[in-house]
Amino acid sequence: MRIGALSTLSRNFQIGFLAPIIGCQDVEIVLRSGSANVLFEALQVMALDVVLTTEPPARDVFSSFIAHRVAEQKVLLHGTPHRLRHATLEEMLREEPVILPTDSSIRTGFDSLITRLGLRPQVAAEVDDMAMIRLLAREDAGLAITPAVVLADELREGLLVTAPFDLDIGEDFYAVTL
Numbered sequence: 001m002r003i004g005a006l007s008t009l010s011r012n013f014q015i016g017f018l019a020p021i022i023g024c025q026d027v028e029i030v031l032r033s034g035s036a037n038v039l040f041e042a043l044q045v046m047a048l049d050v051v052l053t054t055e056p057p058a059r060d061v062f063s064s065f066i067a068h069r070v071a072e073q074k075v076l077l078h079g080t081p082h083r084l085r086h087a088t089l090e091e092m093l094r095e096e097p098v099i100l101p102t103d104s105s106i107r108t109g110f111d112s113l114i115t116r117l118g119l120r121p122q123v124a125a126e127v128d129d130m131a132m133i134r135l136l137a138r139e140d141a142g143l144a145i146t147p148a149v150v151l152a153d154e155l156r157e158g159l160l161v162t163a164p165f166d167l168d169i170g171e172d173f174y175a176v177t178l
Helices: 011-018 036-044 089-095 105-117 130-138 148-157
Strands: 002-006 030-034 050-053 066-079 098-101 123-127 143-147 169-177
Touching: 002 036, 011 050, 011 148, 011 169, 030 036, 036 050, 036 169, 066 105, 066 148, 089 105, 098 105, 098 130, 105 143, 105 169, 123 130, 130 143, 130 148, 143 148
Parallel strands: 002 030, 002 050, 098 123, 098 143
Antiparallel strands: 050 169, 066 143, 066 169
16 A cells, blocks of 8 residues: 655544555555645656545645545644643743644644734744644644644643534545546
8 A cells, every 4th residue: 555645644644544454465555745746746747545634635746646535623722731831722822832833734823823812822843744833832842833633642641632613613634536
Protein backbone atom coordinates (compact mmCIF):
# COMPACT_ATOMS: atom_id res chain seq x y z
CA MET A 1 0.00 0.00 0.00
CA ARG A 2 1.65 3.24 -1.19
CA ILE A 3 0.40 6.13 0.89
CA GLY A 4 1.26 9.78 0.51
CA ALA A 5 0.57 12.21 3.34
CA LEU A 6 0.72 15.95 3.37
CA SER A 7 3.94 16.80 5.21
CA THR A 8 2.01 19.00 7.66
CA LEU A 9 -0.58 16.31 8.48
CA SER A 10 -0.80 15.11 12.08
CA ARG A 11 1.30 11.97 12.62
CA ASN A 12 -1.27 10.78 15.16
CA PHE A 13 -3.98 10.95 12.49
CA GLN A 14 -1.74 9.03 10.07
CA ILE A 15 -1.12 6.25 12.60
CA GLY A 16 -4.85 6.01 13.25
CA PHE A 17 -5.53 5.71 9.53
CA LEU A 18 -2.86 3.01 9.15
CA ALA A 19 -3.87 1.04 12.26
CA PRO A 20 -6.02 -1.54 10.43
CA ILE A 21 -3.12 -2.59 8.19
CA ILE A 22 -0.14 -2.21 10.52
CA GLY A 23 1.26 -5.66 11.19
CA CYS A 24 -0.63 -7.39 8.39
CA GLN A 25 1.71 -10.01 6.93
CA ASP A 26 0.38 -9.57 3.41
CA VAL A 27 0.57 -5.73 3.29
CA GLU A 28 3.74 -3.74 2.82
CA ILE A 29 3.31 -0.08 3.73
CA VAL A 30 5.23 2.58 1.82
CA LEU A 31 4.84 6.11 3.21
CA ARG A 32 5.77 9.34 1.46
CA SER A 33 5.25 12.86 2.68
CA GLY A 34 5.35 16.06 0.70
CA SER A 35 3.38 18.96 -0.65
CA ALA A 36 -0.12 18.47 -2.00
CA ASN A 37 0.91 19.09 -5.62
CA VAL A 38 3.78 16.58 -5.51
CA LEU A 39 1.61 13.92 -3.89
CA PHE A 40 -1.34 14.46 -6.22
CA GLU A 41 0.95 14.26 -9.25
CA ALA A 42 2.31 10.94 -7.91
CA LEU A 43 -1.25 9.70 -7.44
CA GLN A 44 -2.12 10.79 -10.99
CA VAL A 45 0.66 8.57 -12.44
CA MET A 46 -0.24 5.75 -10.01
CA ALA A 47 2.99 5.99 -8.01
CA LEU A 48 0.72 6.25 -4.94
CA ASP A 49 -2.52 4.44 -4.07
CA VAL A 50 -3.92 7.09 -1.74
CA VAL A 51 -3.07 10.59 -0.50
CA LEU A 52 -4.00 11.77 3.00
CA THR A 53 -4.75 15.46 3.24
CA THR A 54 -6.90 18.07 4.97
CA GLU A 55 -8.07 19.72 1.76
CA PRO A 56 -9.66 18.01 -1.24
CA PRO A 57 -7.79 18.51 -4.51
CA ALA A 58 -8.87 21.26 -6.89
CA ARG A 59 -11.51 19.78 -9.22
CA ASP A 60 -10.29 21.76 -12.22
CA VAL A 61 -6.75 20.37 -11.98
CA PHE A 62 -7.32 16.84 -10.70
CA SER A 63 -10.80 15.96 -11.95
CA SER A 64 -10.15 12.20 -11.93
CA PHE A 65 -9.63 12.12 -8.13
CA ILE A 66 -12.17 11.10 -5.54
CA ALA A 67 -11.84 12.74 -2.12
CA HIS A 68 -13.20 10.46 0.61
CA ARG A 69 -13.79 12.37 3.84
CA VAL A 70 -12.55 9.90 6.46
CA ALA A 71 -12.72 12.09 9.57
CA GLU A 72 -13.79 15.46 10.86
CA GLN A 73 -12.51 16.95 14.07
CA LYS A 74 -13.32 20.05 16.05
CA VAL A 75 -10.52 22.55 16.35
CA LEU A 76 -10.05 23.77 19.91
CA LEU A 77 -7.59 25.67 22.08
CA HIS A 78 -5.09 23.54 24.00
CA GLY A 79 -2.37 24.56 26.41
CA THR A 80 -0.74 24.07 29.75
CA PRO A 81 -3.23 24.26 32.63
CA HIS A 82 -2.11 27.69 33.87
CA ARG A 83 -2.90 29.27 30.47
CA LEU A 84 -6.52 28.13 30.54
CA ARG A 85 -7.67 29.86 33.73
CA HIS A 86 -9.80 32.50 32.06
CA ALA A 87 -13.55 32.99 32.38
CA THR A 88 -14.23 33.73 28.70
CA LEU A 89 -12.79 32.94 25.30
CA GLU A 90 -12.27 36.63 24.64
CA GLU A 91 -10.28 37.07 27.86
CA MET A 92 -8.14 34.03 27.07
CA LEU A 93 -7.34 35.23 23.55
CA ARG A 94 -6.50 38.72 24.85
CA GLU A 95 -4.20 37.46 27.61
CA GLU A 96 -2.47 34.36 26.20
CA PRO A 97 -0.18 33.98 23.19
CA VAL A 98 -1.33 31.63 20.43
CA ILE A 99 0.45 29.15 18.19
CA LEU A 100 -1.15 29.33 14.76
CA PRO A 101 -0.99 27.04 11.75
CA THR A 102 -0.16 28.79 8.49
CA ASP A 103 -2.28 28.74 5.32
CA SER A 104 -4.93 26.21 6.28
CA SER A 105 -8.65 25.96 6.89
CA ILE A 106 -7.85 26.16 10.61
CA ARG A 107 -6.07 29.48 10.11
CA THR A 108 -8.90 30.84 7.97
CA GLY A 109 -11.43 29.85 10.63
CA PHE A 110 -9.36 31.36 13.43
CA ASP A 111 -8.81 34.62 11.55
CA SER A 112 -12.57 34.85 10.99
CA LEU A 113 -13.22 34.17 14.70
CA ILE A 114 -10.90 36.90 15.96
CA THR A 115 -12.31 39.36 13.44
CA ARG A 116 -15.87 38.62 14.68
CA LEU A 117 -14.69 39.05 18.29
CA GLY A 118 -12.77 42.23 17.47
CA LEU A 119 -9.55 40.84 18.95
CA ARG A 120 -5.90 41.05 18.02
CA PRO A 121 -4.20 38.14 19.82
CA GLN A 122 -0.50 37.91 20.59
CA VAL A 123 1.01 35.42 18.13
CA ALA A 124 3.77 33.30 19.69
CA ALA A 125 4.45 31.43 16.45
CA GLU A 126 3.05 30.71 13.00
CA VAL A 127 3.90 27.13 12.06
CA ASP A 128 3.30 24.98 8.97
CA ASP A 129 3.90 21.66 10.74
CA MET A 130 1.53 20.06 13.26
CA ALA A 131 4.39 18.23 14.98
CA MET A 132 6.06 21.57 15.70
CA ILE A 133 2.80 23.05 16.98
CA ARG A 134 2.65 20.09 19.36
CA LEU A 135 6.21 20.66 20.59
CA LEU A 136 5.68 24.40 21.06
CA ALA A 137 2.51 23.77 23.07
CA ARG A 138 4.40 21.23 25.24
CA GLU A 139 7.10 23.86 25.85
CA ASP A 140 4.40 26.32 26.97
CA ALA A 141 4.98 28.80 24.14
CA GLY A 142 1.26 29.51 23.99
CA LEU A 143 -2.15 28.07 23.17
CA ALA A 144 -2.27 25.65 20.24
CA ILE A 145 -5.21 25.97 17.87
CA THR A 146 -5.60 22.44 16.53
CA PRO A 147 -7.71 19.27 16.58
CA ALA A 148 -7.14 17.15 19.70
CA VAL A 149 -5.67 14.30 17.60
CA VAL A 150 -2.50 16.35 17.14
CA LEU A 151 -1.95 16.49 20.92
CA ALA A 152 -3.49 13.15 21.88
CA ASP A 153 -0.55 11.92 23.99
CA GLU A 154 -0.08 15.22 25.81
CA LEU A 155 -3.80 15.50 26.56
CA ARG A 156 -3.98 11.91 27.82
CA GLU A 157 -0.93 12.46 30.07
CA GLY A 158 -2.32 15.75 31.43
CA LEU A 159 0.60 17.83 30.15
CA LEU A 160 -1.88 19.88 28.12
CA VAL A 161 -5.59 20.50 28.59
CA THR A 162 -8.35 21.70 26.30
CA ALA A 163 -10.12 25.01 26.85
CA PRO A 164 -13.90 24.70 27.40
CA PHE A 165 -14.77 27.10 24.59
CA ASP A 166 -16.26 26.15 21.22
CA LEU A 167 -14.42 27.93 18.42
CA ASP A 168 -16.87 26.69 15.78
CA ILE A 169 -13.91 25.59 13.64
CA GLY A 170 -13.49 22.10 12.21
CA GLU A 171 -10.91 20.28 10.16
CA ASP A 172 -11.71 17.56 7.64
CA PHE A 173 -9.37 14.71 6.78
CA TYR A 174 -9.47 13.15 3.32
CA ALA A 175 -8.16 10.01 1.68
CA VAL A 176 -7.84 10.86 -2.01
CA THR A 177 -7.84 8.12 -4.65
CA LEU A 178 -8.18 7.84 -8.41
